[in-house]
Amino acid sequence: xxxxxxxxEMTATEGAIVQINCTYQTSGFNGLFWYQQHAGEAPxxxxxxxxxGLEEKGRFSSFLSRSKGYxxxxxxxxxxxxxxxxxxxxxxxxxxxxxxxxxRGTSLIVHP
Amino acid sequence: xxxxxxSPKYLFxxxxxxxxxxxxxxxxxxxxxxxRQDPGQGLRxxxxxxxxxxxxxxxxxxxxxxxxxxKESFPLTVTSAQKNPxxxxxxxxxxxxxxxxFFGQGTRLTVV
Numbered sequence: 001x002x003x004x005x006x007x008x009e010m011t012a013t014e015g016a017i018v019q020i021n022c023t024y025q026t027s028g029f030n031g032l033f034w035y036q037q038h039a040g041e042a043p044x045x046x047x048x049x050x051x052x053g054l055e056e057k058g059r060f061s062s063f064l065s066r067s068k069g070y071x072x073x074x075x076x077x078x079x080x081x082x083x084x085x086x087x088x089x090x091x092x093x094x095x096x097x098x099x100x101x102x103x104r105g106t107s108l109i110v111h112p
Numbered sequence: 113x114x115x116x117x118x119s120p121k122y123l124f125x126x127x128x129x130x131x132x133x134x135x136x137x138x139x140x141x142x143x144x145x146x147x148r149q150d151p152g153q154g155l156r157x158x159x160x161x162x163x164x165x166x167x168x169x170x171x172x173x174x175x176x177x178x179x180x181x182x183k184e185s186f187p188l189t190v191t192s193a194q195k196n197p198x199x200x201x202x203x204x205x206x207x208x209x210x211x212x213x214f215f216g217q218g219t220r221l222t223v224v
Contacts, residue, residue, distance in 0.1 A: 008152075031211055042202060042215035043155075050211075087154065091211070099145070099170075100213065104154035 022088035
């Protein structure tokens with residue numbers, strides 16, 4: 001199985017930049033996902049990293065270091081609508097299933 | 113439009129009754145999943161299916177059952193054996209063309 005650790009809660013100011021970290025331990029790493037989830041709604045896909053480095057998509061970027069078992073999600077120019085839970089998920093190739101395992105999520109509160 | 117649909121959005125049942133949650137997708141995805149989400153727990157895998165007529169237990173399968181008779185459908189039955197069934201249930205699917213999972217809007221089950 002995997003151990004996935006991310007902070008429980010973070011706060012930030014509108015217009016600022018915030019970095020949400022995720023650390024993981026897995027024996028057969030096969031990709032890391034970030035999802036955004038607003039309260040009571042379904043998670044929506046943000047990013048996927050399988051190789052080391054930074055992937056940029058508009059205001060959101062995701063970074064991966066496989067050797068350190070570490071990823072972060074960077075949110076720039078924060079908006080109030082970015083207040084949500086951010087889920088880190090790791091896919092493991094153990095048993096051939098490739099099923100993603102989710103962390104507990106980081107609740108981000110953006111205030112004016 | 114292609115997507116994944118869960119119904120109903122809210123469901124109330126009396127303790128001791130079995131209840132079936134519906135999940136349908138028209139994305140032509142082979143893999144389908146059921147997750148349970150409780151406050152502060154993130155998403156936990158109940159069952160998954162990688163192909164029609166086959167499914168596997170996830171981390172918390174006790175008290176649940178599934179079937180996968182059609183590619184489009186993966187219903188979840190919450191049985192009376194499930195000790196704490198009140199939760200938010202999320203169905204997801206994924207295909208061979210992209211790694212991310214697509215989620216339904218979720219069913220909030222309350223057992224009284």
